[in-house]
Amino acid sequence: MFVAIDDTDSPEGGCTTHLTYTLLSSLKEEYALVGYPRLVRLNPTVPWKTRGNGATIFFLAKKGGGKSFSVGERDGEEITAWERGEGRVDPEELLEVVREALEEEGRRWRENSPGCVVGEVQPPEELYFKGVRGIVKREVAEGYLTDAGALWWGGRGVIGAACASAWRGMGHTYEILAYRKEEMWGRERAVREDEVKELERLFPSTFNNYDPLNRHICIRPSTPCPVLIGVRGTNPEELKDAYGHLTLEDHPGYLIYLTNQGSDHHLIPLQGSEPAPGGSYLLPATVAGHPRRERGGHAFVTARGEGGFEITLAAYRQTGELRDILMQLLPGDRVVAAGSVDSYPGTLNLEKIGVVEAPPVKEKIANPLCPGCGRRMKSSGKEGFRCPRCGRRAGKDAAEYRVVERRHLEGLYEAAVSARRHLSRPLKLMGDEERARFMKCCPTSYNLQ
CATH class of the missing domain: 2.40.50.1010 (OB fold (Dihydrolipoamide Acetyltransferase, E2P))
Structure with a gap:
């Protein structure tokens, strides 16, 4: 069973990935997380987007199967995922749990329109590409969800959640997001520039950490959101090492997302x-x-x-x-x-x-020499060149050129x-x-x- 969420961000501090982090922490006793949670970026030119225009999707089952692995941590407790899931989850029950969380988030933050989708079958992949490359109307998104037998609730966020739920994970990378204590939201993030500068050398699978040209720490957000840092890469295990290398403020923990960032899918x-x-x-x-x-x-x-x-x-x-x-x-x-x-x-x-x-290209290096007296000719504008000594003339093409x-x-x-x-x-x-x-x-x- 998948759950997709969108549009819980707000200028004051709401964050879709943080809500997902909170949900997964609270649901882990009742449900098993299957695979990495996903962060799906959608059309970056949408005028009403919130920050990075990102939605999340994660898969739940009654219990996990196959190998288990750690995808995060909160307050010292591990967030575990499984290779596969076993046992059917009641979609209506799950929708109610997520709806309550979204309503609470909506009461806390303004200027958002959260929505969620719950379903057993992902919509066709074409809906993802409509969402990452264009603008999808609500009735179009709901049509795909109806055909897939999905349930949904909420406002404009239903559209982004629907599009995110259709991503199959192709062209993926990963991002480890560390979250702050609530009392730290809105305060300056103390991240050491020297440590960030060496991340890519020490952990080659990471990318977009630091901008040497503009001397900018790219893993540190500039908004009052709950995110402390976010490091991106192609190897989730090395991301944990990169995260551990950083000296950070005391914080609850982190969550690793499988993402479409760095895909050029847009x-x-x-x-x-x-x-x-x-x-x-x-x-x-x-x-x-x-x-x-x-x-x-x-x-x-x-x-x-x-x-x-x-x-x-x-x-x-x-x-x-x-x-x-x-x-x-x-x-x-x-x-x-x-x-x-x-x-x-x-x-x-x-x-x-x-x-x-x-x-x-041909680049002029000198005016021509006069064929009569050998003196360097002078420009006569549109007429070409004229010798100042003997008056002979030459066309523009007579100049000396070199090929560059x-x-x-x-x-x-x-x-x-x-x-x-x-x-x-x-x-x-x-x-x-x-x-x-x-x-x-x-x-x-x-x-x-």
Whole structure:
């Protein structure tokens, strides 16, 4: 039996993952947790999202089967999961338990609209992709839930919970989330920068820990939520070691989630069609203008998609190398751009860019020598060149040029760590084959295999 929850976050301190942590702690005597709980990030461009637009889903049974393993800890007591579950759980009884928890959460925090889904059969996977790539209406989500025989309760959160419940776990990573005591919520988090800097060296399976360019600790939230730190990686056991390496304030414990973070599942590969607002795209294009840097250090360049439409590629100051690469592009360069179209139609906010082809350019190094007297000629504007001594003339092409190779620009680039979306796949997780599929902008999602 699965339980999915969404939209319990609030600016004052509510948090969907923390509610899940609390629920799993309280339910462990009556139910068995099957597998890792899941944190599912949905469409990052949804205007009414709460923080990272994340929902949770976990699976329960009457008792566990197979091997057991630890997925968390609270107040010194282990939170255990099992390889498989045995015994049917009453869905109506479980829905009532979760509903009571959500109602209590709703009374504590404002500006949220919590919802939950309980069911035995997950909805079709297509609902997950609708939720991570687009905007799903409630009646559509409820239609899928009805067909799957699921039960649900609540407000807008039912939509996110439904979409999260359809994720099958492909392309997953993990995150260990440590939680604070309630009296610490809203206070500054004391996390040692030197320890965070060395996490990736000591624990190579972790990623997105620290941004050296912006000198930002990325594992530490900046909101008043209950989360103390969150470390991401591909190996859950090494995540425990990384967590143990950190010097942290006294806190109740942690929970490890299986997540779709770092999957790039939000990217819609386009072949000729124009990107619409409210989505994230993988777009082949040809640079059609010279880059410009505007106030604030942000960079922009006009590109032309395969369908002939024009779009502005934007790399903001915080993106670091991505902005620097954008400023080196020239008309005629072929690129594959990954990013989102938010509130400004016609502008793609870059997350990654692949420079597929950067042709060589001719660079003028000197005016021509006069064939008559050997003196260096001077420019005459549109007329070309004129010798100041004997008056002879020459066309523009008579200047001396050199060919400048630009192949060194060809490759795949990403935003600085602190400027990455939860769903953006770090280059360190992409092998050669996956990078090649990205550069070809495959019509099927390159990251699902």
